[in-house]
Amino acid sequence: MSVLVTGGAGYIGSVAVERLLAEGEQVVVLDSLATGHRAAVSKAATFIQGDILDRELVRHVLAQHDVDTVMHFAAFIEVKESCENPRKYFQNNTAGAMNLLDTMLDAGVDKFIFSSTAAVYGNPGSTPITEDAPTRPINPYGLSKRMVEQILEWYACAHGLRYVALRYFNASGATIEHGEAHHPETHLIPNVLLAAEGKKDIVVYGKDWNTPDGTCIRDYIHVLDLAGAHLLAMRHLRNGGGSDCFNLGNGEGYSVLEVVEAVKRVTGRNVPLTMGGRRAGDPERLVASSEKARRVLQWQPTRGDIDTIVRDAWNWRQIHPAGYAG
DSSP states (O other), rough: EEEEEETTHHHHHHHHHHHHHHTTOEEEEEESSSSSSSSGGGGGGGGEETTOOOOHHHHHHHHHTEEEEEEEEEOOOHHHHHHOOOOHHIIIIIIIHHHHHHHHHHHTOOEEEEEGGGGGHHHHHSBBBOTSSSOHHHHHHHHHHHHEEEEEEHHHHHHHOEEEEEEEEEEEEEOSOOOOSSSSOOOOHHHHHHHTTSSSOEEEEEEEESSSTTOOEEEEEHHHHHHHHHHHHHHHTTTTTTOOEEEOOOOOOOOOHHHHHHHHHHHHOOOEEEEEEOOOOOOSOOBBHHHHHHHHHHOOOOOOOOHHHHHHHHHHHHTTTTGGGG
């Protein structure tokens, strides 16, 4: 039996593949390489370049490789782009996931682990955020993911699909082999590392938020801890566990300036900053309650310290200064 990892050439997907292989799983990666990197796919995995919207290809992959579980990471993730081109996001993220699910059901594959997002909550009324908080996405990206969650709920009820939806907060960090290489890069930690290298200018959006240092607070979670949660979710389903959704975060937040200070400590370099005004739509504080994942999945993040997260990301950049390009 094999695990199919869609989007396995991307940041989180490639680390999940690394962990699956280390656990002795047979892994098949399906990725269009629209945003992923062929060099990010471990050589021990079977790689197939293709689109999740190609139903015949997906049907062939499921049958040819005796797939019993699908981990679905293949999605576009840029909030700004989703507002400018919502069609792209609903077609790939929502219609693509539905095509994948329909093909799975036709093939008798009933276990699905979904890479969801904290963006389904929009601007939450309080923190830490629990899974029963209202889901009010404020951009097409978050809505495209929430729509898939709703499809999963109905497919589980009507068709016997068994799923786990994992709502990530801020994925960060790296392994020795796999790290973050988005183009363009929009995430804070890799951008601050680029600034430490003199390759990027950093603007801090607002220093008058109601936080200890006046800058926004976010919950950062190491990509290895995220990948570990996917393995536990797979084990949960294989052992007969019920369908559910779980937040994945550390339960602690770090401000923008705390991240900058961590980068300074780890790299020994200065990080030049420009202080700007608040950015429309930015929540002041996003911190997860992951109590449910800890209780049900027995998940325990082990790399929550911000210096550890930054150090792992920095070490990967030193080994891969050109990302996956060289």
